[in-house]
Amino acid sequence: MLLSIDKVQKSYPGGRPVLRDVSLTLDHGQTLALTGESGSGKSTLLHLAAALDSFDGGEITLDGTPLSPLDDAGRAVLRRRSVSLVFQQFNLIPSLTVDQNLSFHARLAGNYDPTWGSHLAERLGLSDLLGSFPETLSGGQQQRVAIGRAMAARPKLLLADEPTGNLDETASANVLDLMLSLVVDTGAALLLVTHSQEIAARLDRRVHLAGGHIQ
Amino acid sequence: MTAAIVQALLSHWRTHRLLLATLLIGIALATGLWSAVQAINAEARASYAQANAQLALGQFDELRDPAGDIPLSRYVDLRRAGWQVAAVLEGSYRVGGRNLRLMGVDMVAYPALPAVIDAEQSTNPPDPADILTAPGRLLVSPDLAPLLREQNALPPILTTTALPSDVILTDIGVAETLLNKPGAISRLVVLPDQPHVLPPLSEIAPELERVGPASQIDTAQLTDSFHLNLSAFGLLSFAVGLFIVHGTVGLAFAQRRGMIRTLRALGVSIRRLVWLILAELTLLALIGGALGLVLGFFLAGALLPDVAATLRGLYGAPVTGQMSLQPEWALAGLAMAVFGTLLASGHALWRLSQLPLLAGPGLQAWRSSGSRRGFTGIAGFALIVGGVVIYLSFGGLIAGFILLGGLLTGAALLLPLLLSFAISQLARTAQGPVAQWVWADMRAQLPGLSLALMALLLALAANIGVGTMVSSFRLTFVGWLDQRLTSELYVTATDNQQGREVSDWLRPQVDAILPIRSVELEHETGPLFLYGVVDDPVYRQNWPLIASASDVWDKTMAGNAVLINEQLARRANLWPGDDLQFSPARALKIAGVYSDYGNPTGQAIVSMQQLNLISPGVETRRFGIRMDPGRAAEMAQTLRTRFDLPRQAVVQQAAMKAQSLAIFEKTFVVTSALNVLTLGVAGFAILTSLLTLWTQRLPQIAPVWALGLNRAQLSRLELLRSVLLAALTACLALPLGLVLAWVLLTVINVQAFGWRLPMYVFPWDWIVLLLLTLLAAMIAAALPALRMLRLPPADLLKVFANER
Amino acid sequence: MNVRTLLVVLLFLFPVASWAQGYADLGGSAEGFDVPQRGYQFDFPKDHGPHPSYRIEWWYLTANLQGADGRDYGIQWTLFRSALKPAETQSWQSPQLWMGHAAVTTPDTHYFAERLSRGGIGQAGVTAQPFEAWIDEWRMAGLDFDALTLSANGANFGYNLSLNAQDPLVFHGDAGYSVKSADGQASYYYSQPSYAVEGVLHLPEGDVAVTGEGWLDREWSSQPLASDQSGWDWFSLSFEDGTKLMAFRLRGGRGDFTSATWIDAEGTAVALPDGSASFTSLETARVAGRDVPVQWRVTLPDRGVDVEVSALTPNAWMATRFEYWEGPVTVSGSHKGRGYLEMTGY
Numbered sequence A: 001m002l003l004s005i006d007k008v009q010k011s012y013p014g015g016r017p018v019l020r021d022v023s024l025t026l027d028h029g030q031t032l033a034l035t036g037e038s039g040s041g042k043s044t045l046l047h048l049a050a051a052l053d054s055f056d057g058g059e060i061t062l063d064g065t066p067l068s069p070l071d072d073a074g075r076a077v078l079r080r081r082s083v084s085l086v087f088q089q090f091n092l093i094p095s096l097t098v099d100q101n102l103s104f105h106a107r108l109a110g111n112y113d114p115t116w117g118s119h120l121a122e123r124l125g126l127s128d129l130l131g132s133f134p135e136t137l138s139g140g141q142q143q144r145v146a147i148g149r150a151m152a153a154r155p156k157l158l159l160a161d162e163p164t165g166n167l168d169e170t171a172s173a174n175v176l177d178l179m180l181s182l183v184v185d186t187g188a189a190l191l192l193v194t195h196s197q198e199i200a201a202r203l204d205r206r207v208h209l210a211g212g213h214i215q
Numbered sequence B: 001m002t003a004a005i006v007q008a009l010l011s012h013w014r015t016h017r018l019l020l021a022t023l024l025i026g027i028a029l030a031t032g033l034w035s036a037v038q039a040i041n042a043e044a045r046a047s048y049a050q051a052n053a054q055l056a057l058g059q060f061d062e063l064r065d066p067a068g069d070i071p072l073s074r075y076v077d078l079r080r081a082g083w084q085v086a087a088v089l090e091g092s093y094r095v096g097g098r099n100l101r102l103m104g105v106d107m108v109a110y111p112a113l114p115a116v117i118d119a120e121q122s123t124n125p126p127d128p129a130d131i132l133t134a135p136g137r138l139l140v141s142p143d144l145a146p147l148l149r150e151q152n153a154l155p156p157i158l159t160t161t162a163l164p165s166d167v168i169l170t171d172i173g174v175a176e177t178l179l180n181k182p183g184a185i186s187r188l189v190v191l192p193d194q195p196h197v198l199p200p201l202s203e204i205a206p207e208l209e210r211v212g213p214a215s216q217i218d219t220a221q222l223t224d225s226f227h228l229n230l231s232a233f234g235l236l237s238f239a240v241g242l243f244i245v246h247g248t249v250g251l252a253f254a255q256r257r258g259m260i261r262t263l264r265a266l267g268v269s270i271r272r273l274v275w276l277i278l279a280e281l282t283l284l285a286l287i288g289g290a291l292g293l294v295l296g297f298f299l300a301g302a303l304l305p306d307v308a309a310t311l312r313g314l315y316g317a318p319v320t321g322q323m324s325l326q327p328e329w330a331l332a333g334l335a336m337a338v339f340g341t342l343l344a345s346g347h348a349l350w351r352l353s354q355l356p357l358l359a360g361p362g363l364q365a366w367r368s369s370g371s372r373r374g375f376t377g378i379a380g381f382a383l384i385v386g387g388v389v390i391y392l393s394f395g396g397l398i399a400g401f402i403l404l405g406g407l408l409t410g411a412a413l414l415l416p417l418l419l420s421f422a423i424s425q426l427a428r429t430a431q432g433p434v435a436q437w438v439w440a441d442m443r444a445q446l447p448g449l450s451l452a453l454m455a456l457l458l459a460l461a462a463n464i465g466v467g468t469m470v471s472s473f474r475l476t477f478v479g480w481l482d483q484r485l486t487s488e489l490y491v492t493a494t495d496n497q498q499g500r501e502v503s504d505w506l507r508p509q510v511d512a513i514l515p516i517r518s519v520e521l522e523h524e525t526g527p528l529f530l531y532g533v534v535d536d537p538v539y540r541q542n543w544p545l546i547a548s549a550s551d552v553w554d555k556t557m558a559g560n561a562v563l564i565n566e567q568l569a570r571r572a573n574l575w576p577g578d579d580l581q582f583s584p585a586r587a588l589k590i591a592g593v594y595s596d597y598g599n600p601t602g603q604a605i606v607s608m609q610q611l612n613l614i615s616p617g618v619e620t621r622r623f624g625i626r627m628d629p630g631r632a633a634e635m636a637q638t639l640r641t642r643f644d645l646p647r648q649a650v651v652q653q654a655a656m657k658a659q660s661l662a663i664f665e666k667t668f669v670v671t672s673a674l675n676v677l678t679l680g681v682a683g684f685a686i687l688t689s690l691l692t693l694w695t696q697r698l699p700q701i702a703p704v705w706a707l708g709l710n711r712a713q714l715s716r717l718e719l720l721r722s723v724l725l726a727a728l729t730a731c732l733a734l735p736l737g738l739v740l741a742w743v744l745l746t747v748i749n750v751q752a753f754g755w756r757l758p759m760y761v762f763p764w765d766w767i768v769l770l771l772l773t774l775l776a777a778m779i780a781a782a783l784p785a786l787r788m789l790r791l792p793p794a795d796l797l798k799v800f801a802n803e804r
Numbered sequence C: 001m002n003v004r005t006l007l008v009v010l011l012f013l014f015p016v017a018s019w020a021q022g023y024a025d026l027g028g029s030a031e032g033f034d035v036p037q038r039g040y041q042f043d044f045p046k047d048h049g050p051h052p053s054y055r056i057e058w059w060y061l062t063a064n065l066q067g068a069d070g071r072d073y074g075i076q077w078t079l080f081r082s083a084l085k086p087a088e089t090q091s092w093q094s095p096q097l098w099m100g101h102a103a104v105t106t107p108d109t110h111y112f113a114e115r116l117s118r119g120g121i122g123q124a125g126v127t128a129q130p131f132e133a134w135i136d137e138w139r140m141a142g143l144d145f146d147a148l149t150l151s152a153n154g155a156n157f158g159y160n161l162s163l164n165a166q167d168p169l170v171f172h173g174d175a176g177y178s179v180k181s182a183d184g185q186a187s188y189y190y191s192q193p194s195y196a197v198e199g200v201l202h203l204p205e206g207d208v209a210v211t212g213e214g215w216l217d218r219e220w221s222s223q224p225l226a227s228d229q230s231g232w233d234w235f236s237l238s239f240e241d242g243t244k245l246m247a248f249r250l251r252g253g254r255g256d257f258t259s260a261t262w263i264d265a266e267g268t269a270v271a272l273p274d275g276s277a278s279f280t281s282l283e284t285a286r287v288a289g290r291d292v293p294v295q296w297r298v299t300l301p302d303r304g305v306d307v308e309v310s311a312l313t314p315n316a317w318m319a320t321r322f323e324y325w326e327g328p329v330t331v332s333g334s335h336k337g338r339g340y341l342e343m344t345g346y
């Protein structure tokens, strides 16, 4: 099992519990859509799975490593090595060029393959933009860079939080197609948070989050 | 409506207290340092003016004898020819280790003296009979009274607040006894009311010279350059403080942009907003300025005693060490605060007024672009060239300061360009992704930090420059003292007669007796002190000549030539080979120029025979005595007992050196203090800039964090970044500081003091300064780094969340 | 009050008793100073010179002059000596202080000047033989007391005159012992009342050649005033018939004290006791902010004198460090003539 979430609880300071008792598993190469009302805790769950934040109860096991005993540094190492992330916005490091952004995570994880990198850039239609800074790119282009960066490290697990939420329909479809095809090609598992039923329908499984539980 | 807008605008500060505090501290620091310097200058100038008025100096013409004192009979001759003149006898008088100025005036004839009137108006006015007849009375300021009262041999003391603290005023009859100069007069004041017929001076006393008030020594003029120096430093501190203001105001505006957009969308006109913000800024400036005045007042109070000591030591200028608060000063300080704040905010305000209604809230737009960097670079270069051109074409002290200003501001403007270039070069060498990111991030941060770094550059350059100047000066000065103070003992006899006895008694027991005789002459450049020396190897070997003709000592000792000090040489542009005119009738060739530090006036040396020709009546009371240093202390004691000389009349070389060095050290205390303060302000500017940039930081850090760098690593990198930037700036400040030192030594000092010093470099000092800078940068970055360390992941995650 | 005013008040205060501060000093004991004695034998020329052991002394010359056009003028030349201690030393710290006053009065203007000096250094002093009294460039000097030259300068005036005595010296009171109060305070007092004067006045409008008559008073003492006396009115009058009158009134809280000397045409003097002369102010003028009598009735019934004395100009105010009125007068009534009037304490 690549990712196993078991009876996880999470609440923010001063707020009512967001996740009450969430359990979920994801196998290698599987794709899973996570849907739910706005504010239902989708992003929260994704952040926990990505070892970005700590949780209050239950356990999450990522690629065989239980997360709850890890400290800040331990979680950082795990993020570096085992997961790739694509968010809705501000994915990129503004001070680095597209090229540097693309390779950043892979180099950090220590498994950068320049051939694979340039292949990705080509496939994502970014070859002409490599020297540019993120600021100068359109939303769709930025998200493609984010996907490229995520895939450059050949992750076992890709976590994406509404990666096309800020894009118009055409751009959104284009970005999603690219992402799904890359996932399939690399055999990575995907946990995708989305509002869209159509998108959810394209994945192997879908779960719905409501009231702090998986329905 | 206005009230609602004001409330909305001000509500911002409630949620951003730290920013508010930073802004106020910035204004307060700028105003405080500036006002402190102003207060010191004003206080010193007021002291000069008061002293001049109290002693009725510089108002009337005077008669002087270039050859020395005027005999009493000359005074009577003049009086009996109708000339209404008042006799003054003055000299320095040592009491309890302090050198005081004893001024004896003919109280019957002298124009009303404020000091005397003050004493008259006291509850218990002195009896004129007591003042005029033995033992007489001494009038002194209250500070001085206790010291004098301790002395047994002195006449009774009267106090008055209307006298400078280093002056004893008394009747001339008392002065001639205390100074042991019976029947001598230093100068005659020409009183304003003269009879309708008056024989010309040339018929009665042809040897006397009439000197107008303008050509008498004017302390204010003498010390002008010193004050200009201080003012320049005050201005520098002010500018550095304004960097802080600029940064914080810019940030506040950026943060409130959303609010302002909302207000505008609700129908508030941009004009109205700009006016309200102007009013808000003015209010803040007034509050910060008031704080600054308090700061400045205490700072000036703390620095003034040293300044006073410097001015007394260097120029003999009377300055009391006490501060008094003047309303003009406070008003000027507040005006400066408002002016500075608006100046520093003008840019931000202008951009605000230009902002389209629908522009995004992002902070990115706030940053300047690469093309602006190029533009400021060109402007900086132009300023440097402009400063050089102005100095070369005009010269003089003011042009010297313009050169300095051009160099400093020009270099500051060039700084972002240079730093950016340096960072991109360094980035190329970066291997790992983190290193690459750190350099790239640093370069991206430059525009936001550049103002603070400019402040740091200026502070560092000033530190290196002034430090180099002071250290060079000290080194030169100490060496020069060794050359100049060659005699083991210095003796001052009470009169000519005793002088002869002392030298007769000493002659068989010591290696050499070198009489020190001098007379004050008038020269077109001001007073000129002419010294006579006897031919002794000690002069030939040691005297610190900086320019000389061939056979300089042979010519001088033969009476054919004269040596002049550097001050005179530069002021009058006289060098070996030129003639020095003593009087219309008498001139001598200049054979050499010697360095003469710490002395504001012109000086010249001739052979003893020449001095006797030029000024026959000069007394011989002071001697330098060359002897076995081991016996000097014992001899000093013997001299004191045998000739009943006061302690201070026999001084050993070491004591003299210590005293001179003490004066020297005091001279630069203020400059150094201002220097350290400036560096502190620059450090504070870095802190504010970093805090300012903080909100912009999150979107830049969050992705890196999400990709696997933990917060501890990130906060260490935060520190490293600040330290690296400071280190780079310091590297660029070093050459600038050395250029500054060079300008100070070869331009400003020459103009201000009249001497040029060789430049020595002190790399060890630089290392210390560098470490200090890195420490300052580390401290400045510590707060943001700590924040980073403590930052909840949730806050970082918000960056990615779907909200604007 | 500055030091010089104070000096003056303290040191030169004999005529102006209203300055009580200075007066207290002078009116009290003599503090080691000599005191005038009845029956003193004058010794000339020595007594023309200074008497440092007495507290105060003066050489006081006034003259009524006329230009060629008949215009009247008056001049004053006074040298005061005042001693802080009854001694003299040759240095700045001499206790002898000197003050000179000089004035020229025309029918419309009064010019005056003042000089201060101390003794001991030669700036001011008096020698008896040959006679010279000086302060700065002001001089009254001659081989002897009968033939003198006189000069003084101010900012806008000056004079050079010669004086020739026509009659012998006149001794006031009891052979020169002049009593100044009912309590017996006294001074030595003699005059040369009849100098023939000629010379030149230097005035802003030009030099004026003048001739006329001068009167010189010599007086010295150590405690001249009684404690209640506040000022005085002093007259020296020369009548057309050759007779002369010196008369003064010391105004005191306990009543006036008067004294007079009648000098006949041969120069013989007779002292007249307290109460012989009477003085009535007829008219005052506003001068320097005070009401000063400028017209008087002076009577001396013993000698049939009943005259009106009128100032040549009311304007003769000496705005010196201590202020007083001193100017030429004309006399009409039982006797006609000219003279000088001095009034202090107004």
Ligand SMILES: Nc1ncnc2c1ncn2[C@@H]1O[C@H](COP(=O)(O)OP(=O)(O)OP(=O)(O)O)[C@@H](O)[C@H]1O
Pocket: A012, A013, A015, A018, A036, A037, A038, A039, A040, A041, A042, A043, A044, A045, B794, B795, B798, B801, B802
């Ligand atoms: N950093 C935080 N601090 C406090 N509360 C938070 C924080 N992040 C999220 N929440 C709260 O937790 C709940 C879940 O938020 P979350 O962002 O996970 O929802 P979501 O399902 O992703 O919604 P959306 O579809 O709008 O993105 C919300 O009620 C939100 O207000």
Ligand SMILES: [Mg+2]
Pocket: A042, A043, A044, A161, B802
């Ligand atoms: Mg979400």
